Amino acid sequence: MRLILTLALLACATFAAPTHAADRIVAVVNDQVITLSQLQSRAALNLRQVGIANPSAQQRDAVTKRSLSNLVDEELQRQFAKSAGLSLGKQERENAIASVRKNMGEATWQNLTGGMTGAAEDKIAAEALWQKIIASQVAPRVQVSTPEADRLIAELGKSRKVEDREISIIMLEEGADTEANKNLLQKLTELKQKTDAGESFSDLARAHSDDKSAVNGGKLGWFGTGELNPQLEESLDNLKVGQVSEPIRTPEGWYLVRLDNIRTNSPVDINPQTQLELFLLAAPAAADKAAAKEQAKAFDAATGKLKTRDDVAKYFSEAQYKDAFPLSTSLGWVTQNDLDSDIAQAIVKTKPGQWTKTVTVNGNASRVFVADTRQAMADKLAAYRDRVLKNMYGNRVELESRRFLQNLRQRAFLDIRL
Template sequence: MHNRLGISILLLLWGIVSTGHAVIIDRILAKVNDEIITLSQVQEEGYPLLARLQAEFSGKELEARRQQIEEKMLQQLIDRVLQLQQARKLGLSVSEAEVDAALQDILRRNNLTEEELKSILQEEDIDFLDYRQRIEEQLLLAQLLNREVRSKVHVDEEEVEEYYRTHLDQFGSPTRFRIRHILFLVPPQASNGEVEATRKKAIAVLQRIQAGEDFSQLARQYSQDPSAANGGDLGYLKKGEMLPAFEQALAHMRVGEVRGPIRTPYGFHLIRLEEKQGGEEHPPDAVRREIEKILINQKMQKRYQKWMEELRSEAYIEIIR
């Protein structure tokens, strides 16, 4: 049995869906230069989402969400019409051989014969010639986007190096810290005198640690955190998993070092760095292609948005409510 789910996804990717035999009272929703967009086109474009909404919502909630989806689909259709108009204006075209090659690729990737694909399309009330036409449109749009967007995006060496320097945490294993702490609680409504007394108590314990007493034993004796039973051991933590004040202190600590008192919303802490793992950085050359892809995608998104704004500003677009 062939992968029908894959084919269904394929139909959605090509923007080809069937609305079954539902009756749609059609009307014009928009004019884009000399072309129109109808309600039936919008509903066909958003059919999978609209069908899901009807199964999940009802009443005013359904109507509100339906309007949101139809508005989104309308804007997408306006963009597609503008792009196809621009492709024709530039004289771009797709040959029958290119459509045939794309169709054969679809058949090969889905392990189908052409007759089997036609049978599936027929079950979905989709005409095979319409399917070929949409493949042709997609190939034409790919040409256009390559010409107007991708070909105008470039990334130089300095940009790659700058991205690497400012995103080092993306290109290596995250640093993990195994730490112990001793917490001296400060109640939220504590007076200044109580806060100072607690701080002095923390300093006194710190001095005992510096004099050679065992940190874990003192944690069991003095810490007011549940980790006291384990000698203050908090296990392995990464950035984002601990208090910001801990992160700031650990950034400058060596293994075996003790620091404090560190003030947090909970009170005063003494912390000891037991172990440090990870943090190895991949050299720039090893991640250059990955960085280039990231930067190209970012620039392409910006270029695409700017290009579409230009197309829209030069076009006659009328939304008919």
């Protein structure tokens, strides 16, 4: 979905061990091979990175198979990049590696790479190259429209409550054909039975999940209503905290989902806000009645000449107020809630193109010009819409990326000899 240079990358890292004469070939990818020593290095590293110190035979087998799948995908990506004229420059490579080390912290980096720094850096570069492929070949085809997000938000606005849900997943990528998907369903069913029998969901995710969240035991974090795949949302609606779903098929692949936690929020207010464009003419309050009378005359003289929005805007832009009204300012577009209570009360009956009467604001004599009004999206709604749009776009890029990789697999000559 995006370049995530984190611990998850290292959990799937490729460590190309030297090829020896007796090194057996475990896979052929078009005209390139993957050797047993490469696979063993990858599987050993994956087990260490996901925290499985003493793996069972079944866990070791699952991680080995997933490691080989990762190796094959990386080789396919490298070959495609070469054919498409895509490459990773030296500076890009260095920047990607530096970003990971900075985000991890040096102590964590050293602990996780364990003397295999060069190989780890190669993997980070490979992931960066894959993101280049996505950026040039996949992302330009993905579109998400604002009306789509607005329709979703409007539906949520009808609810009395909106739930955020914290979830964990085990994800298996979509199979190449009917038989493959039948086997995936069987595998997920068996994993579900293990969770029902008390086995750790996190350990099973680390050993079996194809998603990058596997390194964190499948934890994905918090998601608001409408931000997940519809099939996952529907399944989560029927779960209580701590429960695991039945196998779910989505366009991205096969899932088991565990509901970790729930928090309930008030729905986002979808009603537009009335905003006002205001100009504040202000000066220190007069010290006595005589000074107040003179000040009132100055206010009348100034506001009497400023009848239109353009007149007022020019007056303020040129700071013509600075001698008589040194505390004046353009307030810009604001809502009633943004205003001092005295100003808010003063403008209640003031129409666009009019000045208020003189009011006292923070000890200063003031008049406010209401230049215009408009209906605008509430700030919280705008931020929520941006969040929804970002998640919708990210989900679609992820889906299209998986499809793109699946297409590479289908077009390639693959000979798996494990």
